Amino acid sequence: xxxxxxxxxxxxxxxxxxxxxxxxxxxxxxxxxxxxxxxxxxxxxxxxxxxxxxxxxxxxxxxxxxxxxxxxxxxxxxxxxxxxxxxxxxxxxxxxxxxxxxxxxxxxxxxxx
Amino acid sequence: xxxxxxxxxxxxxxxxxxxxxxxxxxxxxxxxxxxxxxxxxxxxxxxxxxxxxxxxxxxxxxxxxxxxxxxxxxxxxxxxxxxxxxxxxxxxxxxxxxxxxxxxxxxxxxxxx
Numbered sequence: 001x002x003x004x005x006x007x008x009x010x011x012x013x014x015x016x017x018x019x020x021x022x023x024x025x026x027x028x029x030x031x032x033x034x035x036x037x038x039x040x041x042x043x044x045x046x047x048x049x050x051x052x053x054x055x056x057x058x059x060x061x062x063x064x065x066x067x068x069x070x071x072x073x074x075x076x077x078x079x080x081x082x083x084x085x086x087x088x089x090x091x092x093x094x095x096x097x098x099x100x101x102x103x104x105x106x107x108x109x110x111x112x113x
Numbered sequence: 114x115x116x117x118x119x120x121x122x123x124x125x126x127x128x129x130x131x132x133x134x135x136x137x138x139x140x141x142x143x144x145x146x147x148x149x150x151x152x153x154x155x156x157x158x159x160x161x162x163x164x165x166x167x168x169x170x171x172x173x174x175x176x177x178x179x180x181x182x183x184x185x186x187x188x189x190x191x192x193x194x195x196x197x198x199x200x201x202x203x204x205x206x207x208x209x210x211x212x213x214x215x216x217x218x219x220x221x222x223x224x225x226x
Contacts, residue, residue, distance in 0.1 A: 031212060032211065032212035032213070034214065034215075042219075043204065043217040043218065043219055043220060044156070044204070044217050045217070046214045046215075049214070051212065089155065089156060093211045093212055094211050094212060095210045095211035095212040095213075100158060100161070100169060101146055101158065101161070101206075101208075101211060101215055102158060103148075103155060103156040103158070104155065105155040106155045106156070
């Protein structure tokens with residue numbers, strides 16, 4: 001079955017710096033890779049996603065890159081702000097067979113003002 | 114604004130008692146996931162349904178946990194008997210496909226004493 005590993009588990013950056021979170025997946029059949037942000041006491045919410053037919057996707061200050069060959073994908077946040085502080089989860093899934101929407105273990109990002 | 118609704122939001126119960134958590138997926142969503150979140154385990158997939166049929170519940174301790182979808186508007190997760198190690202936040206999420214956004218409910222915070 002699918003297994004998703006995520007690093008680092010915690011990350012502290014100065015406001016204005018960039019943050020990078022990395023994930024690897026095991027099932028080469030996975031074709032959908034979303035990223036969720038969870039603020040303290042809140043529900044996880046989708047911030048960006050990428051499909052396997054795309055190598056990079058950008059939305060304002062956040063971007064995701066995917067390397068299918070190496071089976072890893074990364075979240076990049078530029079010009080970090082205090083409100084970016086949260087736990088970020090990557091996930092891998094597909095829409096065929098008995099797919100599973102599997103999450104990584106999360107990265108706690110702290111943006112220091 | 115369509116949302117996944119979970120009840121109760123908080124539950125404190127004594128060890129050995131039965132606990133039932135409920136989830137109302139977004140109307141039209143045919144995929145429902147149950148996740149358990151603890152500090153150590155991140156978002157752990159317990160079970161998921163497509164078109165009300167259970168596709169996989171291998172993440173659940175079978176001797177005490179059960180998940181059902183009696184109809185398209187209700188998913189339930191039951192623990193009997195509950196144990197202190199079951200204390201966690203339980204999230205329900207719904208979607209339309211395995212390769213699209215999963216919308217999370219607010220979660221049920223369960224404390225077993």
